[in-house]
Amino acid sequence: MNNDTPTPHGSSPSPTRSSGPRHPxxxxxxxxxxxxxxxxxxxxxxxxxxxxxxxxxxxxxxxxxxxxxxxxxxxxxxxxxxxxxxxxxxxxxxxxxxxxxxxxxxxxxxxxxxxxxxxxxxxxxxxxxxxxxxxxxxxxxxxxxxQAQPEDYDAVLDHVRTSAPERLTELTRHLEPIRSAHRTDEHVQRARGTHPGRPFADHARDALALIRSLPEAAQDNGVLARLRLIVDFHEHSVAGRGSYAGxxxxxxxxxxxxxxxxxxxxxxxxxxxxxxxxxxxxxxxxxxxxxxxxxxxxxxxxxxxxxxxxxxxxxxxxxxxxxxxxxxxxxxxxxxxxxxxxxxxxxxxxxxxxxxxxxxxxxxxxxxxxxxxxxxxxxxxxxxxxxxxxxxxxxxxxxxxxxx
The missing domain is CATH 3.40.50 (Rossmann fold)
Structure with missing residues (x-):
């Protein structure tokens, strides 16, 4: 081994390089x-x-x-x-x-x-x-x-479906695309060319604004709390921060x-x-x-x-x-x-x-x-x-x- 080659420590013993049956x-x-x-x-x-x-x-x-x-x-x-x-x-x-x-x-x-x-x-x-x-x-x-979980999106949608059904379609347009980030991160979607286009944090903030605009009778503190978690999730993602640093x-x-x-x-x-x-x-x-x-x-x-x-x-x-x-x-x-x-x-x-x-x-x-x-x-x-x-x-x- 010459001087330019790093000296290893704790190397695996040679049997691990055999061509016979291998342990996982x-x-x-x-x-x-x-x-x-x-x-x-x-x-x-x-x-x-x-x-x-x-x-x-x-x-x-x-x-x-x-x-x-x-x-x-x-x-x-x-x-x-x-x-x-x-x-x-x-x-x-x-x-x-x-x-x-x-x-x-x-x-x-x-x-x-x-x-x-x-x-x-x-x-x-x-x-x-x-x-x-x-x-x-x-x-x-x-x-x-x-952090927000998929069930938080369901709870918000269910609440509007019951209390303000006329706003459900608008809310769905904001929440359905962005919940996909819980399966594949938004920045990964962008890299793969599968991202729907608009920043997910923008959709999340618009969904929160929609809930806040509902009549007082349709307001629910638990639903607002779930939406704040959704907004926070997307604002603090890699795509939302624009940084990989975490x-x-x-x-x-x-x-x-x-x-x-x-x-x-x-x-x-x-x-x-x-x-x-x-x-x-x-x-x-x-x-x-x-x-x-x-x-x-x-x-x-x-x-x-x-x-x-x-x-x-x-x-x-x-x-x-x-x-x-x-x-x-x-x-x-x-x-x-x-x-x-x-x-x-x-x-x-x-x-x-x-x-x-x-x-x-x-x-x-x-x-x-x-x-x-x-x-x-x-x-x-x-x-x-x-x-x-x-x-x-x-x-x-x-x-x-x-x-x-």
């Missing part, structure tokens, strides 16, 4: 290596942010889940923060604590990327752990405030508040643009410049007690598209110089930091990704080692298994 998780880090990595991450740590470069990859999800399990089993982490609303996460939390429904049912209102067989397996594992540890359970919470302050505050109130050690699951411990610049929108991430605010609050892990990959078929080998100037290409199914680097080690630190780009496979724009689909950071404490690189990935 073959090609990922071994249990012994994950134990080693989890132990390093857990030392003097309060929050571990584990970010994926793609939400469509089975391997990145499973590896993140297995690492989470190690942190729970052996290092006392007892809270999982996910990018979803407080209401949805409360349903997930009820399932893992009480188990009164199924994991699939608990995920019915969840953000689309969570609605996978892999997430079902993760929730079922947490549920089983909690059954064995009823006095020391794992809790789940969302980083977003309570509400970093709101999300970080939710994690900080939960950790402060409960005293629990937290694992935070999200994309690498959000878990990064330093500000990030979006490749598709470089004109916005560096934007604070949730992880950067957690680093500011917790210092080195917040640890950022980035899981990326080299290439693979994600079903909706095939991701090619990365361009030469992104970190994924350099990591791919190691011909192993998976390996990891601890950038907190002085020797590794000296070799790898500096301005860097990391590929991000978002909902609007297309292989023809691969070179632009990345985030940029001023310092790789400030943004990520540990890098995990998977050679080839396959798609997650979507729930119906």
């Amino acid at each position: 998780d073959a090609g990922l880090l071994s249990d012994a290596t994950l134990d080693e990595l989890a132990e390093k991450l857990a030392v003097a740590t309060t929050i571990v942010g584990i970010g994926e470069s793609a939400r469509l990859s089975r391997e990145t999800f499973v590896l993140r889940d297995r690492l989470f399990r190690k942190l729970v089993q052996h290092h006392g982490f007892r809270a999982l923060a996910v990018q979803d609303s407080a209401g949805v996460a409360a349903g997930l939390d009820r399932y893992v604590r009480v188990g009164e429904t199924s994991a699939e049912s608990a995920l019915e209102g969840a953000w689309r990327p969570w609605r996978t067989a892999e997430m079902v397996a993760a929730l079922e594992w947490i549920r089983a752990f909690n059954q064995e540890h009823p006095n020391d359970p794992v809790r789940i919470f969302g980083v977003k405030p309570v 509400d970093a302050t709101v999300w970080a505050d939710a994690i900080i508040d939960h950790q402060h109130r409960t005293g629990l050690r937290v694992v935070y699951w999200d994309g690498i643009a959000h878990t990064s411990a330093a500000a990030v610049t979006s490749g598709p929108a470089p004109h916005h410049g560096p934007q604070p991430s949730t992880g950067s605010l957690l680093r500011k609050r917790y210092g080195t007690q917040y640890v950022s892990v980035a899981i990326g990959f080299h290439h693979g078929d994600l079903s909706v598209f095939t991701v090619p080998e990365p361009a030469g100037d992104v970190i994924d290409a350099k990591l791919g110089a190691v011909d192993l199914p998976v390996h990891w680097l601890d950038l907190r080690r002085d020797a590794v930091r000296r070799q790898w630190d500096g301005p860097a780009k990391a590929r991000v496979i978002s909902g609007v990704y297309h292989p023809s724009r691969d070179a632009a689909e990345h985030l940029a950071v001023a310092s790789l080692a400030d943004a990520f404490d540990v890098l995990i690189h998977i050679r080839r990935v396959t798609p997650v298994r979507w729930l119906p």
Whole structure:
């Protein structure tokens, strides 16, 4: 191995590269290596942010889940923060604590990327752990405030159908197109050319104005509250904000508040643009410049007690598209110089930091990704080692298994 080739740590043992029958998780880090990595991450740590470069990859999800399990089993982490609303996460939390429904049912209102067989397996594992540890359970919470759900649109329409039927057609023209954002994000619809045209936030505000214009007898505070949630949902979406940065302050505050109130050690699951411990610049929108991430605010609050892990990959078929080998100037290409199914680097080690630190780009496979724009689909950071404490690189990935 020459001096230009990165030195891997915790590489998968050679049997994972055999051509014989493979375990479903073959090609990922071994249990012994994950134990080693989890132990390093857990030392003097309060929050571990584990970010994926793609939400469509089975391997990145499973590896993140297995690492989470190690942190729970052996290092006392007892809270999982996910990018979803407080209401949805409360349903997930009820399932893992009480188990009164199924994991699939608990995920019915969840953000689309969570609605996978892999997430079902993760929730079922947490549920089983909690059954064995009823006095020391794992809790789940969302980083977003309570958000509108499809049933809120139905309630508003039903109210007008009864109290002011002459306005129902007008209201329907505003609400029916925009409720589709709960299946496919508005900015993704624009990228795919399926968007109906008018900004969804404008439709939502017009629907609220319509309800407020109804005669006093037709007013209902509960319906108004639901419409305010609908307006808030669309105004704070990626399309509504005109930014991929997310509400970093709101999300970080939710994690900080939960950790402060409960005293629990937290694992935070999200994309690498959000878990990064330093500000990030979006490749598709470089004109916005560096934007604070949730992880950067957690680093500011917790210092080195917040640890950022980035899981990326080299290439693979994600079903909706095939991701090619990365361009030469992104970190994924350099990591791919190691011909192993998976390996990891601890950038907190002085020797590794000296070799790898500096301005860097990391590929991000978002909902609007297309292989023809691969070179632009990345985030940029001023310092790789400030943004990520540990890098995990998977050679080839396959798609997650979507729930119906």
